Amino acid sequence: MNHPATAISSCWSCKGPVASRALFCSVCGAVQGPGVVDHYTRLGLPRSFDIDQEALDRQYFGLQRRVHPDRFASKSSREKALSQAQATALNDAHDTLKDPLRRAAYLLGLLGSPVDLTACGTINDRALLMEQMEMREALAEAETRERVSQLAMEAESAMIACQCGISAAFNANDLEQAGHLAIRLKYLSRLAEEARAKKTRITRTP
Amino acid sequence: MLLQLHEPGESPAPHEQDRGLAVGIDLGTTNSVVALAQSGAVEVLRDGDGQALIPSVVQYDEDGTVTVGREARRMILEKPEQVVSSIKRLMGRGIDDLKSLAGTLPFRLDSAAEGGMVRLRVAGRTLTPIEVSADILRALRTRAEEAQGKTVDRAVITVPAYFDDAARTATKDAARLAGLEVLRLVNEPTAAALAYGLDHGAEGLYAVYDLGGGTFDLSILRMEKGVFQVRATGGDAALGGDDIDHAVAEHFLAERALSRGEVTLTEGEVMQALAAARVAKECLSTQREGDWMIEVGGIATRHTLSRETLDALAAPWLDRTVAICRQVIEDAGIEVADIQGVVLVGGSTRMPLVRQSVKALFGRDPLADINPDEVVAVGAALQAEALTAGSDTLLLDVTPLSLGIETMGGIVEKVIPRNTPIPVAMAQDFTTYQDGQTAMTIHVVQGEREMVDQNRSLARFVLRGIPPMAAGAARIRVTFTVDADGLLTVSASEGTTGIEQQVAVKPSYGLTEDEMATMLRDSLEHAREDMDNRLLAETVVEAKRSVLAVQAALGVDSDLLSADERKGIDAAIAEVERTIALSDRDAVTAAMEALETATKIFAERRMDRGIRQALAGVAIDSLDDAIGS
Numbered sequence: 008m009n010h011p012a013t014a015i016s017s018c019w020s021c022k023g024p025v026a027s028r029a030l031f032c033s034v035c036g037a038v039q040g041p042g043v044v045d046h047y048t049r050l051g052l053p054r055s056f057d058i059d060q061e062a063l064d065r066q067y068f069g070l071q072r073r074v075h076p077d078r079f080a081s082k083s084s085r086e087k088a089l090s091q092a093q094a095t096a097l098n099d100a101h102d103t104l105k106d107p108l109r110r111a112a113y114l115l116g117l118l119g120s121p122v123d124l125t126a127c128g129t130i131n132d133r134a135l136l137m138e139q140m141e142m143r144e145a146l147a148e149a150e151t152r153e154r155v156s157q158l159a160m161e162a163e164s165a166m167i168a169c170q171c172g173i174s175a176a177f178n179a180n181d182l183e184q185a186g187h188l189a190i191r192l193k194y195l196s197r198l199a200e201e202a203r204a205k206k207t208r209i210t211r212t213p
Numbered sequence: 214m215l216l217q218l219h220e221p222g223e224s225p226a227p228h229e230q231d232r233g234l235a236v237g238i239d240l241g242t243t244n245s246v247v248a249l250a251q252s253g254a255v256e257v258l259r260d261g262d263g264q265a266l267i268p269s270v271v272q273y274d275e276d277g278t279v280t281v282g283r284e285a286r287r288m289i290l291e292k293p294e295q296v297v298s299s300i301k302r303l304m305g306r307g308i309d310d311l312k313s314l315a316g317t318l319p320f321r322l323d324s325a326a327e328g329g330m331v332r333l334r335v336a337g338r339t340l341t342p343i344e345v346s347a348d349i350l351r352a353l354r355t356r357a358e359e360a361q362g363k364t365v366d367r368a369v370i371t372v373p374a375y376f377d378d379a380a381r382t383a384t385k386d387a388a389r390l391a392g393l394e395v396l397r398l399v400n401e402p403t404a405a406a407l408a409y410g411l412d413h414g415a416e417g418l419y420a421v422y423d424l425g426g427g428t429f430d431l432s433i434l435r436m437e438k439g440v441f442q443v444r445a446t447g448g449d450a451a452l453g454g455d456d457i458d459h460a461v462a463e464h465f466l467a468e469r470a471l472s473r474g475e476v477t478l479t480e481g482e483v484m485q486a487l488a489a490a491r492v493a494k495e496c497l498s499t500q501r502e503g504d505w506m507i508e509v510g511g512i513a514t515r516h517t518l519s520r521e522t523l524d525a526l527a528a529p530w531l532d533r534t535v536a537i538c539r540q541v542i543e544d545a546g547i548e549v550a551d552i553q554g555v556v557l558v559g560g561s562t563r564m565p566l567v568r569q570s571v572k573a574l575f576g577r578d579p580l581a582d583i584n585p586d587e588v589v590a591v592g593a594a595l596q597a598e599a600l601t602a603g604s605d606t607l608l609l610d611v612t613p614l615s616l617g618i619e620t621m622g623g624i625v626e627k628v629i630p631r632n633t634p635i636p637v638a639m640a641q642d643f644t645t646y647q648d649g650q651t652a653m654t655i656h657v658v659q660g661e662r663e664m665v666d667q668n669r670s671l672a673r674f675v676l677r678g679i680p681p682m683a684a685g686a687a688r689i690r691v692t693f694t695v696d697a698d699g700l701l702t703v704s705a706s707e708g709t710t711g712i713e714q715q716v717a718v719k720p721s722y723g724l725t726e727d728e729m730a731t732m733l734r735d736s737l738e739h740a741r742e743d744m745d746n747r748l749l750a751e752t753v754v755e756a757k758r759s760v761l762a763v764q765a766a767l768g769v770d771s772d773l774l775s776a777d778e779r780k781g782i783d784a785a786i787a788e789v790e791r792t793i794a795l796s797d798r799d800a801v802t803a804a805m806e807a808l809e810t811a812t813k814i815f816a817e818r819r820m821d822r823g824i825r826q827a828l829a830g831v832a833i834d835s836l837d838d839a840i841g842s
Contacts, residue, residue, distance in 0.1 A: 015827050021762035022816030023770065024823020034769050035762035068440050072607050076636065076697040080396045080600035083755045091636045091696055098634045207543045 014042070019085070030074055030093065038074060038089045045117055046100035056114055056177040056185075058104060067101040107170045108196055111177075111189040120182040124193050132187065139194050146202055152209045159202035166195045232750070233364030235396060235601045236357050237404070237593025239371050240349065240384065242301040242453060243426030243560065245269050246590035247353040249361065250598035255408075255591045258360045265587055267356070270298040271348045273336045281352035293484050294321070295336040299455060300349075302427045303331050303342040304387075305380030343383050347390035354391060367394045369597040371589050373428035374400035375448030375613045377659050378671050378701045385698070394747070396600045398698040401425070402432035403443055403610055404592030405558040409583055410436040411595065411606070417553040418444070420542075422571055422579065423589075424534060425559040427453040431538045433545045433552070442609040445545035445632045447537050452530060454494070454561035460526040461490035461518065469507055469514045481509045493518050498563045524566045531570045538574055544632055555579040560586050610635055614669075616693055616701060619656035621646060623665045628693045631661065635699060640692040642708075649681040653689060657703050676705045749798045756789050756801050763812055766819065773818040785811040 014027040020037035027042040028049075047054040050066045072078075074093035079086050103109045108124070115122050142162065149155045169192045176185035236258075239246045244266035248257045257265045264283070272278075272285035272295050280288075289296045308322070308331055321334045333340045350370075357365045370393075372384050381398055388395045399407075402421035409415060416437050423430040430448035434441055465486045489505040493516075496503050502519040542549060555571055557579045562568070571579045599606055611634050617627040620643070628641045645653065653676045660668030679687050688708035695701050763786060771779065785808040792800040 015823050017816070017820055018762075020758065021766040022812065023766050023819040024827070032762075035765040037758070037762060068442075068607065071609065072440075072605065075607060075609075077397065077596075077600055077608060078603075081754075083751065083758060085755075086758075094697070095636045095638050095694075098637055102634065203543055207539050210539060 016042075019089075030070070038079065038086050038093065040089050041093045041096035046103050046113065047117075049096060049100045050104065052104070054114070054117065056111060056174050058110065060105065063101065063104055067097060070097055107166075107173070108189065108192050111173050111185060111192065114177065115182060115186055115189065118182060120186060122186040122189050124189065132190070135191055135194065139198070142198055146198065146205065149205070152206060155202055155206045155209060159199055159206060162195055162199035162202055166192060166199060169195055232601075233366035234357065234361060235367040235369070235597040236353075236365055237369045237371075237590050237595065237597045238350065238353055239401070239404075239587075239590035239593060240301065240346065240353075240387075241269055241425055241589075242299050242428060242455065243269060244586065245349055245353055246587055247357050248587070248590040248594035249357060250591075250594040253595075253598070255594050257587050257590060258357050260356070265590075267349070267352060268298075269301065269349050270296060271300070271345055272296045273338060273340070275336050279348050281349055290481070290484055290488060293480060297333060297335055297340070297345050299427055300342050300345040302451060302455075303333075304346065305377060305383040306331050306342070307379075343387045343390065346384065346387035350388055350391035350393060354393060366392065367396050367597070367601070369397050369399055369404075369593045369600065370395055371401045371404045371593050372398050372699075373423075373425070373448060373450055374402050374430040374432055374443075374446040374610075375428065375450045376699075377450065377614060377669050378616075378699070379669070380450065381699055385700070395698070396597055398700075399593055399596050399608070400430070400432065400443070400446065400610055400613075400699075401428075401589045402430045402446065402558060403434070403441065403608060404590075404596065405556060405583075405588045406432070406434045406436065406441055406592070407595055407606070407608060408588045408592035409556050409580070410434075410441060412583075415554065418547065418551050420538070420552050420555045420575065421558055422534070422538070422555055422562065423448075423558040424561040424567060425453050426561065427451065427455050429453060429534050429537065431534070431541045433541060433547065439606045440609065441607065443611045443634075444547070445541050446611055446613050447541040447544065447631075448613070449533065449537060452533060454559075456530050457494060457523075457527045457561070457564075458487055458490045460530070461494060461523065462486040464518075464522070464526055465489060465505070465507060465516045468516055472514055473512065479509060482507065485509055489516070494523060494564070497523050498565060520565070527564065527566055531566060535570055535574050549575055552577075556583070556588075557581050558583075558585050558588055610697075610699070612637070612695055612699065614659045615661055616657070616659050616671075616695070617668075618643070618691060619654075619658060619665045625658055625660075625663060625665055625668060628691065629695065633695075635695045636697050638692060638694045640690050643689045643691060644685050645679065645682065645687045645689075646684055648684050650684070650687070651679050651681055652677045653679060653705075655691060655703065655705055657693075657701070659701075671701070672703070674703075674705075676707070679707050680709060682709075745798075749796060749801075752798050752801050753793055753796075756793055756805050759805055759808060760786055760789055763808065766812075766815070770815070770819050770822065773822065774815060778814065782808075782811050782815065 015024045016027050017023070018025040018032040018035065018037060018039065021032060021035035023032070023034050025032045025039060028044050029039055031038055041049070045054070050063065050070070052058065052063065052066060071094060074090050074097065076087060076090045076094055079090040103113050112122055112124050142158070146155070146158050149158055169188055173185050173188045173192065176182070176188060234249060237248045237250065246257060246265050246267070248255055259265050267282045268286040270282065270285040270289065272280040272288045272292070274280070274295060285296055286298070289298065322331060330341055333342070333345070354365050368388060370384060370388055372381055376384070384398060385395050402423045405423065406419060406421050410419070417435070419434050419436060421430070421432045421434065428448065428450050429452045430446065432446040433444045435444055462483070466482065469482070469486070485507045489507055493503060493505050497518065497520045502517065505516050505518065507514050507516065552575060555575045555577065557568070557571065562585050568579055568581070596608065598604070611632045612629055613631060615627045615631045616629040617625040620626045626641065629637060629639050654673060655676055656665065656673045657671045658665055658668040659671050662668050676689065679689070689705055690708060691703065691705045693701060693703055763782065767782070774782070785804070789801065789804040789808050792804045
């Protein structure tokens with residue numbers, strides 16, 4: 008019954024029927040609250056790990072142009088609040104989908120195979136554990152800007168390879184593998200972040 | 214008859230013509246500027262001498278006269294006890310915040326005040342920074358009204374991107390005291406980027422380096438096709454040209470003490486030295502060396518300053534801005550080479566050393582073909598027009614500082630990280646740590662450090678009525694909402710009972726509603742009238758919108774009504790329109806309620822029809838149109 012394409016609710020302004028995912032009432036033009044839809048539907052994108060960043064930004068900007076609170080600065084407080092809720096939902100959707108790690112975790116959740124990225128303090132995968140220990144050790148020992156840059160680049164290319172693996176796993180519908188790789192991506196991105204921070208620190212104090 | 218249709222959500226507000234003008238205001242530490250945009254053309258409003266800058270200096274005479282601007286600045290040396298300058302540095306600050314700044318500020322604080330907001334002693338009066346800022350805003354409003362011969366009642370006001378929640382709230386309160394409705398608080402570098410980008414058609418990644426009198430911001434924005442998206446921002450809300458003035462003044466005073474063999478300085482000497490330092494710094498932007506005099510108590514001393522010495526004195530401050538720039542570039546996840554241009558904003562960027570430092574860091578000459586003093590006000594004016602008359606430009610900004618709450622052991626749990634696009638809402642679950650715990654203190658903090666006491670405390674409130682449970686069993690969900698002005702609201706609810714509490718984060722250093730009401734009464738004779746007019750205006754907007762909505766519904770579904778029912782609705786509409794013309798708020802409200810009742814059956818039938826059509830597979834409106842860009 009509650010299929011997003013057919014769900015309807017009542018427009019707060021003209022009280023008539025309006026599609027739950029519509030931004031505006033087609034009869035009176037009033038801005039609506041954000042419907043309960045997933046991030047892909049909200050941004051009008053196909054549900055896939057492979058995302059066209061340009062299309063993502065284009066959809067996001069296009070929708071923000073219409074619902075952003077700046078468009079409602081002279082309107083009633085009700086319309087201001089609804090537009091803020093719409094813009095907030097769009098920011099949430101865009102922030103989640105633009106980041107490969109968050110997108111992978113979100114998509115796994117949507118597909119009924121959630122992976123908890125916040126609570127993995129321990130690594131169960133032996134190979135991943137060894138790899139991460141080696142990379143961290145190398146970063147800790149690195150003393151020159153060049154060496155740190157090189158390690159940052161290594162971590163970044165490993166991230167790209169890992170994203171390709173996640174994409175292949177989703178396309179093969181192997182959610183377990185996608186989950187494993189998402190955890191690896193999380194460690195790699197944290198490492199890359201630390202390498203970048205160390206690079207900035209070294210640059211600052213020559 | 215042909216009806217004109219607007220894009221949904223883009224219809225011009227029907228009440229626009231009834232309202233006063235909306236201006237853009239750059240409320241600066243040292244100087245302020247007001248500008249007005251009409252049909253995309255911006256006019257910076259100047260005085261009779263062609264001056265755009267109004268010194269952010271206020272003189273409070275013993276007879277109650279308040280003077281703002283150049284005349285007030287002239288009195289700094291003559292009557293220092295009556296003059297307040299650099300008040301922006303105190304916006305949103307608490308007494309405790311100032312201990313670290315003590316001695317460097319030209320203020321006499323009210324020592325009687327304990328905790329809470331800073332209060333100043335000026336010419337026998339006690340004033341908050343909000344009241345002083347309101348006096349500056351009033352002067353700007355007056356300048357705009359005199360220039361245009363029309364009422365000015367709304368404004369976009371710029372704030373440093375790095376301003377925290379308390380300082381933003383204080384700025385908004387000051388505007389309210391000055392009788393201005395704040396359409397939006399816009400970050401200064403973002404406003405500058407808007408003015409620069411629209412004027413120069415800039416596309417790509419740009420850095421805006423904004424060094425004002427008392428604040429420093431660096432923002433990195435992506436500009437393309439009318440979208441101004443802030444990628445990362447950072448800064449220091451207590452770093453600016455003032456600091457360089459102080460360094461130079463200290464240098465002068467040390468020389469003077471040496472020649473006089475005296476160590477105790479009089480207030481007059483400090484003031485004179487500061488004034489000389491400011492002039493010296495400005496002169497050395499164009500000349501290489503000069504002499505300046507300090508004469509107090511009949512003793513004159515001559516001080517030579519070269520650009521090399523000035524640069525050496527300024528270097529520590531500029532090094533701090535460079536370190537902040539590096540951090541922001543890293544936060545944005547980009548490299549220096551990705552940046553296509555650096556825009557300089559703020560009077561302090563006229564110093565040659567600033568340009569050299571920026572060039573050394575970014576590897577390119579900064580863009581200086583804009584007036585660094587006026588560009589922020591120009592951007593604010595453009596945004597004020599966009600917000601009132603409509604526009605296709607989109608500003609997407611971020612939170613400058615992380616927001617979090619205190620957990621056990623004084624550690625901060627971040628709820629919203631810095632550089633998150635706004636508006637935003639994020640929630641985090643917390644739990645109780647004692648068996649049977651029925652209340653929980655929620656302490657909201659802002660900043661990047663791990664420990665609570667190293668961050669800015671914004672507010673504390675207590676969530677009560679948690680049902681007694683075993684430790685760790687309750688689920689307290691704390692939601693942080695940041696609106697498009699960058700202002701935070703925090704709410705907390707307990708999962709098993711649904712008990713909810715909401716606070717606009719305000720108490721720590723802000724004004725209470727009572728204090729605000731008292732100040733409004735004291736400061737504005739017309740406060741009551743202003744408030745009534747505003748409420749009436751809001752009600753009228755709402756009433757006109759209701760009428761348009763009902764008429765739109767009649768346009769598509771009037772076949773659902775009998776002739777009598779239709780007549781009833783038409784009469785109710787006519788009554789709303791009649792009361793709008795009377796400007797009687799209570800009558801409008803009553804007529805709106807009557808209209809709502811008259812259309813109840815109509816609404817029900819429309820919903821029934823919609824549901825029947827949806828079940829039959831008929832699209833109730835073109836979804837692609839509603840979803841697509």
